[in-house]
Amino acid sequence: MMKLKKLVRDSIRNLAETPSIIVWKNFSSAGVPKEMADCVVIGAGVVGIAVARELSLNFGRNVLVIESASSFGTGTSSRNSQVIHGGIYYPAKSLKAYFCVRGRRLLYEYCKKHAIPHKQIGKLIVASRHEEVPKLNYLMNLGNENGVEGLRMMEGSEAMALEPELQCVRALWSPTSGIIDSHSLMLSQTGEAESQGTTFCYNNTVVGAHLEGQQIHLHISETESLRNWDCKSQRYPDVVLLPKLVVNAAGLSSAALARCFSGLNRGVIPQSYYSRGCYFSLSNTTVPPFRHLIYPIPEDGTLGVHVTLDLDGQVKFGPDIEWLNDIDDISSIQNKFDYTVHADRAKEFYPKIRKYYPSLKDGSLQPGYAGIRPRVSGPGNGFVDFIIQNKTVRIVEN
Ligand SMILES: Cc1cc2nc3c(=O)[nH]c(=O)nc-3n(C[C@H](O)[C@H](O)[C@H](O)COP(=O)(O)OP(=O)(O)OC[C@H]3O[C@@H](n4cnc5c(N)ncnc54)[C@H](O)[C@@H]3O)c2cc1C
Numbered sequence: 001m002m003k004l005k006k007l008v009r010d011s012i013r014n015l016a017e018t019p020s021i022i023v024w025k026n027f028s029s030a031g032v033p034k035e036m037a038d039c040v041v042i043g044a045g046v047v048g049i050a051v052a053r054e055l056s057l058n059f060g061r062n063v064l065v066i067e068s069a070s071s072f073g074t075g076t077s078s079r080n081s082q083v084i085h086g087g088i089y090y091p092a093k094s095l096k097a098y099f100c101v102r103g104r105r106l107l108y109e110y111c112k113k114h115a116i117p118h119k120q121i122g123k124l125i126v127a128s129r130h131e132e133v134p135k136l137n138y139l140m141n142l143g144n145e146n147g148v149e150g151l152r153m154m155e156g157s158e159a160m161a162l163e164p165e166l167q168c169v170r171a172l173w174s175p176t177s178g179i180i181d182s183h184s185l186m187l188s189q190t191g192e193a194e195s196q197g198t199t200f201c202y203n204n205t206v207v208g209a210h211l212e213g214q215q216i217h218l219h220i221s222e223t224e225s226l227r228n229w230d231c232k233s234q235r236y237p238d239v240v241l242l243p244k245l246v247v248n249a250a251g252l253s254s255a256a257l258a259r260c261f262s263g264l265n266r267g268v269i270p271q272s273y274y275s276r277g278c279y280f281s282l283s284n285t286t287v288p289p290f291r292h293l294i295y296p297i298p299e300d301g302t303l304g305v306h307v308t309l310d311l312d313g314q315v316k317f318g319p320d321i322e323w324l325n326d327i328d329d330i331s332s333i334q335n336k337f338d339y340t341v342h343a344d345r346a347k348e349f350y351p352k353i354r355k356y357y358p359s360l361k362d363g364s365l366q367p368g369y370a371g372i373r374p375r376v377s378g379p380g381n382g383f384v385d386f387i388i389q390n391k392t393v394r395i396v397e398n
Pocket residue numbers: 042043044045046047048066067068069072073074075076077078079080081082083084085204205206207249250251252253254257276277278319333335370371372373
């Protein structure tokens with residue numbers, strides 16, 4: 001904790017003005033130290049890192065990133081497909097469609113400029129039965145409306161010539177889709193942020209906050225000290241930070257954490273839903289069967305069990321979808337998520353994959369890893385766009 005206090009002091013060296021400190025009597029009687037800060041970003045995943053970089057590089061702010069794990073990018077940001085999406089699937093004119101297309105263009109530019117390992121390998125969305133072709137046409141129109149470049153419909157024969165192991169009747173070719181080494185991306189942006197004075201403070205967890213007047217007080221505890229906490233007995237944080245700006249980029253637990261911010265209007269915080277997706281890798285193959293990303297027609301609000309490749313060409317299949325119903329807010333903040341991939345899930349993967357890869361051999365799928373998506377809508381509730389809450393929304397209770 002001494003280290004955290006020193007890091008905070010270092011990060012506020014350029015603060016122009018000092019907000020007034022109103023002492024919260026419980027904390028003062030408990031002797032909890034308080035420190036001023038300019039911007040605090042909660043969470044060092046790909047989002048928190050990018051925000052910290054932007055705030056320090058382009059806005060000249062002093063940024064302190066509080067991360068509960070011992071390093072950056074250990075959450076969802078290292079448990080995904082590492083695909084750079086073209087931007088096809090989102091409803092036209094939605095914010096997600098707009099940002100996916102624009103973000104993809106900017107991401108390729110960034111990768112080139114900073115030598116981030118990536119490959120624009122392209123993707124085939126495949127109809128394995130004639131009845132699926134209208135859905136493929138729908139996706140092509142949607143992608144065109146969203147401004148996705150270079151989309152082209154292929155006859156099955158052309159797609160199968162491109163990918164000899166593939167079975168399909170028609171395919172939609174998306175040349176702008178690709179793959180990226182997401183760890184290198186995060187490393188690069190962390191380095192840029194640090195060179196602008198951002199401080200990354202690991203092994204510390206934001207456990208809540210309260211308001212005194214307009215001043216937010218962030219409650220921080222060492223992650224280690226929370227491990228054996230029963231979640232019931234009252235415990236004081238190790239330090240309270242008084243920042244001018246807080247960015248909650250805590251990923252899976254961001255909504256749960258917001259609910260621990262006393263004074264925040266509960267009505268503006270989205271409900272939390274979690275869905276786990278597992279991956280299986282291919283054993284007993286030395287030559288990868290595919291060279292491009294292969295996706296089935298989306299179903300049940302997911303992109304379907306697809307083929308992704310890493311930058312070495314190794315193939316994996318996934319993710320599937322399993323809704324998790326037993327995660328309460330405290331477990332979420334303590335990062336108590338189960339990432340186990342049970343081998344018996346493979347039996348549901350085989351028929352899904354064989355629709356487009358019929359020669360997949362029995363016994364060739366090996367458990368890989370799992371990732372969990374934080375969602376703001378539950379099963380069957382359809383698409384929900386990004387939510388932007390501005391000054392017209394009553395964020396603070398009064
Ligand atoms: C199975 C799966 C496949 C996906 N595939 C793709 C894909 O191919 N392409 C794509 O673009 N996206 C994909 N995604 C989505 C992508 O991975 C996420 O959008 C992205 O990683 C989210 O990053 P984040 O920074 O918001 O969250 P995270 O990476 O989870 O970062 C949040 C950080 O906050 C920290 N934290 C949490 N609580 C606290 C606290 N209280 N105090 C301090 N720190 C805290 C965590 O330790 C973590 O490091 C996929 C997601 C999943 C689950």
